[in-house]
Amino acid sequence: MAKKLPEPDVEDIDLTTVLSALADPARRTMLTTMYRGPEPFDCSANTWCADLGINPPTVSHHFRTLREAGLTSTTVDGRARIMRVRRDDLESRFPGLLDAVLGRD
Amino acid sequence: MAKKLPEPDVEDIDLTTVLSALADPARRTMLTTMYRGPEPFDCSANTWCADLGINPPTVSHHFRTLREAGLTSTTVDGRARIMRVRRDDLESRFPGLLDAVLGRD
Numbered sequence: 089m090a091k092k093l094p095e096p097d098v099e100d101i102d103l104t105t106v107l108s109a110l111a112d113p114a115r116r117t118m119l120t121t122m123y124r125g126p127e128p129f130d131c132s133a134n135t136w137c138a139d140l141g142i143n144p145p146t147v148s149h150h151f152r153t154l155r156e157a158g159l160t161s162t163t164v165d166g167r168a169r170i171m172r173v174r175r176d177d178l179e180s181r182f183p184g185l186l187d188a189v190l191g192r193d
Numbered sequence: 194m195a196k197k198l199p200e201p202d203v204e205d206i207d208l209t210t211v212l213s214a215l216a217d218p219a220r221r222t223m224l225t226t227m228y229r230g231p232e233p234f235d236c237s238a239n240t241w242c243a244d245l246g247i248n249p250p251t252v253s254h255h256f257r258t259l260r261e262a263g264l265t266s267t268t269v270d271g272r273a274r275i276m277r278v279r280r281d282d283l284e285s286r287f288p289g290l291l292d293a294v295l296g297r298d
Contacts, residue, residue, distance in 0.1 A: 103294070104216055107212050107215050107216035107294070108216040110216075111209055111212035111215075116209075183293065183296075184289050184292065184293040184296075185293040185294065187289065188287055188290040188292075188293045189212070189287075191288075191289075
């Protein structure tokens with residue numbers, strides 16, 4: 089059965105935590121891929137380990153950091169790990185921020 | 194004689210470094226004060242230590258972090274420490290970022 093992993097409510101999304109999560113090139117690359125590409129994004133099939141030159145535990149750590157900061161939602165369904173960027177929540181909290189950060193790099 | 198402290202050239206301003214500098218509430222408060230208020234800002238006359246509840250060395254550390262990230266320019270003239278936000282440089286590198294981060298908190 090699909091299970092949504094814990095994430096902060098929209099009103100609890102904190103700017104310092106969001107900026108800290110964004111202040112990492114690998115996390116920005118992950119987020120940019122999701123932000124620009126078709127969603128939801130099945131991260132079980134990702135090639136990020138190879139693309140980013142980082143190992144699976146580090147990828148998992150980055151996923152968790154993004155989710156706990158309120159940047160992404162994650163649903164686990166069997167072996168699939170479905171992620172999406174919380175665009176609307178972020179836009180309502182910090183208008184223009186994701187576009188400013190992920191629009192370029 | 195007035196002396197401008199070292200700062201990165203506009204093309205060397207790095208997004209990761211900028212986001213790390215912004216991911217601190219005290220630094221954002223400092224920057225927001227300068228960003229919204231009349232510039233340049235004489236930081237020798239600031240009340241930030243009391244306002245932010247931090248000591249002078251910590252204030253100095255934050256000033257340095259902001260300048261080295263490319264967020265501010267600092268000119269020292271006698272006892273005066275004149276700072277300004279590098280709005281145009283930041284806007285040319287990361288359009289909309291300062292507004293998104295400092296426009297609210």
